[in-house]
Each structure stands twice: as structure tokens, then as C-alpha cells.
Amino acid sequence: MTAAGLRPALYSVRDDDRWCTPSLIDYAGADARLDDVSVSYSRFGSLLDHSLCFQDLERQVASARNAQRAWLLVDGSTGGNRVAMRVVAARSPTASVLLAPNSHHSVMHAAIVCGINVRFCPATVLAGFDAIMPPAPEQIESALSENPGTTAVVVTSPSYEGIVADVAGIADVARRHGALLVVDAAWGAHFGHHPGLPAASAGTGADLVVESLHKCGGAPQGAGVLLLASSRVAPAEIDAAYRELMTTSPSFPLLAGIEGAMTAMTGIGVHYLDRAIAAADELRSGLAELGLPVLSHPRLLDRTKVTFAGVRGFETADALEKRRIVVEKASAGTVLMLATMQLRAGAAGRAHAALGSIVSSGHCRVEPQEEPLTWLSSAPLMEAHAIRRGMPVERVAVDRAAGHIAAETIEIYPPGIPVIAPGWPIDDTALDALEQSRAAGGRIVASDPSLATVAVVDARAGAMSR
Numbered sequence: 107m108t109a110a111g112l113r114p115a116l117y118s119v120r121d122d123d124r125w126c127t128p129s130l131i132d133y134a135g136a137d138a139r140l141d142d143v144s145v146s147y148s149r150f151g152s153l154l155d156h157s158l159c160f161q162d163l164e165r166q167v168a169s170a171r172n173a174q175r176a177w178l179l180v181d182g183s184t185g186g187n188r189v190a191m192r193v194v195a196a197r198s199p200t201a202s203v204l205l206a207p208n209s210h211h212s213v214m215h216a217a218i219v220c221g222i223n224v225r226f227c228p229a230t231v232l233a234g235f236d237a238i239m240p241p242a243p244e245q246i247e248s249a250l251s252e253n254p255g256t257t258a259v260v261v262t263s264p265s266y267e268g269i270v271a272d273v274a275g276i277a278d279v280a281r282r283h284g285a286l287l288v289v290d291a292a293w294g295a296h297f298g299h300h301p302g303l304p305a306a307s308a309g310t311g312a313d314l315v316v317e318s319l320h321k322c323g324g325a326p327q328g329a330g331v332l333l334l335a336s337s338r339v340a341p342a343e344i345d346a347a348y349r350e351l352m353t354t355s356p357s358f359p360l361l362a363g364i365e366g367a368m369t370a371m372t373g374i375g376v377h378y379l380d381r382a383i384a385a386a387d388e389l390r391s392g393l394a395e396l397g398l399p400v401l402s403h404p405r406l407l408d409r410t411k412v413t414f415a416g417v418r419g420f421e422t423a424d425a426l427e428k429r430r431i432v433v434e435k436a437s438a439g440t441v442l443m444l445a446t447m448q449l450r451a452g453a454a455g456r457a458h459a460a461l462g463s464i465v466s467s468g469h470c471r472v473e474p475q476e477e478p479l480t481w482l483s484s485a486p487l488m489e490a491h492a493i494r495r496g497m498p499v500e501r502v503a504v505d506r507a508a509g510h511i512a513a514e515t516i517e518i519y520p521p522g523i524p525v526i527a528p529g530w531p532i533d534d535t536a537l538d539a540l541e542q543s544r545a546a547g548g549r550i551v552a553s554d555p556s557l558a559t560v561a562v563v564d565a566r567a568g569a570m571s572r
Contacts, residue, residue, distance in 0.1 A: 123453040126434040129446035131324030133366030136359040173308035179330035180356045183292035184212040186316030186332040192347035194258045195220035201257040208238035240271030250283040258286040268408030277311030295323025299375035308335040324367035378447040386445035392458030410445045420547030438546040486529030493528045498564035510562035516552040
């Protein structure tokens with residue numbers, strides 16, 4: 107299909123059951139070809155000085171998301187995480203950030219580029235579902251006590267699987283330690299738009315919140331927003347970072363899509379989310395009939411997310427896509443399906459029937475397996491940003507990589523969470539998990555996706571730095 111070109115491939119998705127992002131809502135939108143313009147149109151105002159049309163849109167978004175201010179993004183939550191990390195870096199020449207283990211790679215990469223020291227708090231994994239839990243306030247308290255003077259804490263909430271952190275409790279801990287709290291709420295743009303879902307993240311105690319409006323907020327792919335949620339960060343701090351990092355050539359139709367989606371979500375979002383939640387509920391019932399374990403947890407509050415185990419995840423996802431059912435994410439032993447707002451009538455029934463056919467053969471059935479994530483310790487052996495600034499690097503065969511200091515980020519995508527990170531020691535657990543995922547059909551993001559070799563700090567340089 108893709109060999110014929112991207113445009114024909116995109117036309118073909120209209121016949122798919124899309125249990126994956128973006129979750130789209132109906133609104134009257136601009137034509138991306140005929141209605142596109144540039145900053146030469148001064149009567150529209152400027153994104154960088156927040157004037158005219160853009161000021162009005164920022165105010166609309168801030169009000170809808172329960173925030174003090176909003177900065178519009180055309181590169182999703184990745185752009186927001188870059189701006190947030192630049193704000194953190196500007197606060198201290200020795201800025202440091204504490205990351206939850208399920209932090210997206212964009213946070214780690216932005217911290218490295220900005221010269222921020224990175225630490226991780228411990229991980230808790232839900233057995234059998236490859237799901238990294240958001241940290242509890244007690245875990246943040248312990249990690250901050252071990253790392254005094256931390257500039258900021260970054261928590262992903264909701265998680266990829268829809269599990270919501272105790273943001274208010276974490277915010278209390280962060281404030282006691284003098285740290286900012288940044289919530290990566292990429293998956294929470296629909297929160298606050300339905301009574302059966304949690305409140306918008308900007309009202310839960312964070313200082314800065316990043317949202318991907320295209321994931322679950324109805325907007326086109328690439329739409330995002332950075333929200334100011336407290337008085338502990340001055341708008342001027344965000345403006346300075348935003349001007350440094352924001353493109354001067356944004357897509358005006360995409361920005362208009364933010365306006366259309368936000369207006370629709372505020373007005374009729376409940377209707378669309380009712381349908382999505384109903385589809386997710388019907389899918390869960392169908393999975394129970396098939397005897398497949400479904401993820402549940404008291405803090406799994408995003409009712410549009412369905413994660414199940416007991417299958418060979420990558421093979422099952424491939425088999426579903428051949429039936430024009432596209433899932434959000436698969437792992438070696440799980441599948442995650444997002445009930446989107448554009449799902450066609452009968453989608454849950456079709457998914458149930460397809461999965462019944464796939465698993466009845468027995469080929470895709472497996473016993474749920476826990477993969478404990480123990481490879482990222484709380485402190486690196488070397489600062490990641492130092493490695494990326496001229497540290498001698500060598501490539502070693504993967505069977506000789508254990509014990510070396512990593513010089514690159516390696517991850518399974520999706521979800522885009524680092525498994526190996528610059529500065530941390532490589533161990534066999536991480537390498538085994540990556541190889542198992544690759545062999546099962548997972549997509550590895552690394553300088554050598556085949557995992558034949560790994561970039562590590564030159565042994566002599568590593569010894570001298572310690």
C-alpha cells in the first residue's frame with residue numbers, strides 16, 4: 107500500500123476501525139492546501155507575540171483546560187516538553203530533573219540538549235501487562251530526599267495505559283522540596299470534557315502541564331499545548347523558552363484545527379466521548395468472553411483505554427490490521443486499544459469477532475508474562491548531557507555491551523520510553539528485553555535497530571571520568 111505513495115495510503119484509512127491516535131472530532135476545518143498561509147499575513151497576528159487571532163485562541167484553550175495561560179504547539183507534546191525543560195534549565199546552571207520511569211523520550215532528550223542532570227525514581231510494574239505505574243507521592247518523597255536541590259519533577263499522567271497519578275499529592279511533595287512539578291499529560295487532553303473522566307490536569311496541582319491535543323483532544327496530528335497551571339512559574343520564563351524553540355513557520359490550518367477541536371470538545375465533546383467510552387466498555391466485555399486478561403486498577407481512570415494480555419501482541423496487532431482494525435500499541439505479550447471519537451458504529455463488535463478468530467487458532471495465545479523494568483537506576487554513572495558533548499564513543503557487539511556505560515538512548519516504539527539511556531550502565535536484563543521485543547516484531551529505535559551493536563562510552567574515557 108505505501109509503495110503507491112503516502113497520499114493514496116492516507117485515503118485508505120477511511121475504511122479502517124481506528125483504535126489508535128489521533129482521536130478526531132467533527133468540526134469545520136481549513137483546507138490544508140488551499141487555505142494555508144504564512145506569517146506574512148499580519149492581519150492574523152503572531153503566534154510568538156500572542157496577538158490577534160492567536161491571543162484569542164490561547165485564551166480559549168486556557169479557559170477550556172482550566173489553566174492560567176496557554177502556549178500553542180505544532181509539534182505535539184514533544185515540543186511542549188522541550189519548552190518545559192528549557193524553562194527548567196534556565197533556573198540554574200546545575201539544573202536537575204527527576205523523571206518517572208515511564209517518561210517519554212522527548213523529556214529525556216530535551217533534558218540532555220539543555221544540559222540538565224537527569225535522575226529516575228523507582229519503577230513499579232503491573233504484573234503481566236508491561237504497564238509502568240506513575241510514581242506515588244511516597245516514591246517521589248524518597249527520590250527527592252536522595253537528590254536534594256532537584257529543580258523539577260516530571261510525571262507522566264495519565265500513563266499510556268490510562269493510569270492517573272496522584273498529582274495533588276506529588277505536587278505537595280515537590281513544593282516542600284522546592285521543586286517544580288511538570289505533568290506530561292499528553293494522553294489527557296480529553297480529561298475535563300466528560301463527567302466520567304478525571305478533571306483537566308492543569309487543575310490538579312501541577313506547575314506546568316503538556317498536552318497532545320491530537321491524541322485524545324480531537325485536533326489534527328501534531329497539535330499540542332503547554333499550560334501554565336500555577337504562579338510558581340512566570341509567563342516571561344515560558345515566553346523566553348518558547349521564542350527560542352518555536353518555529354516561525356507554523357501550519358496555520360493545524361492551528362485552526364486546535365480552535366475547531368477545542369470549540370467542538372467544549373460544546374459536544376460529551377456526546378463523542380459517550381460513544382468512545384461505550385465502545386471501550388463493549389470491547390472489555392468481549393475480551394472477557396474470550397478469556398483474555400484485561401488490565402484493571404483503581405487508578406485506571408481513562409475509560410477510553412483497553413489493554414489486554416494473553417496474546418502474542420505484535421502478531422495479534424498485525425493480524426488485526428490485515429482485517430482493517432488498527433490498534434494503538436502492542437508489546438510482546440499485550441495489546442492496547444484506544445476507543446477514539448471517530449470509531450465507526452459496530453467497531454467493538456468487529457474487534458471482538460476478529461480477536462475471536464485470531465485467538466481460537468491458539469497460535470497467538472500465550473500466558474501473561476511480567477517484564478520487570480529494573481534497568482534504569484536512580485542515578486547514572488555519567489551525566490547524559492556530558493556524553494552528548496564530545497565524550498569519546500565506541501561501538502561494541504551487543505554480546506559485549508553489558509557493563510559498559512551507554513552512549514545512546516534505545517527504546518521500543520511505541521511507547522517511546524527509554525530502556526537504555528546515556529550515562530546508565532547497560533545490563534543483560536535490558537538487552538534481553540530489547541532483543542525479545544525485536545524478535546517478536548517490535549520496533550527498536552536505536553543507532554543500530556538490528557541490535558547487533560550498541561554505542562557505549564569509550565572504556566578509557568569512562569574510567570577517567572570516574
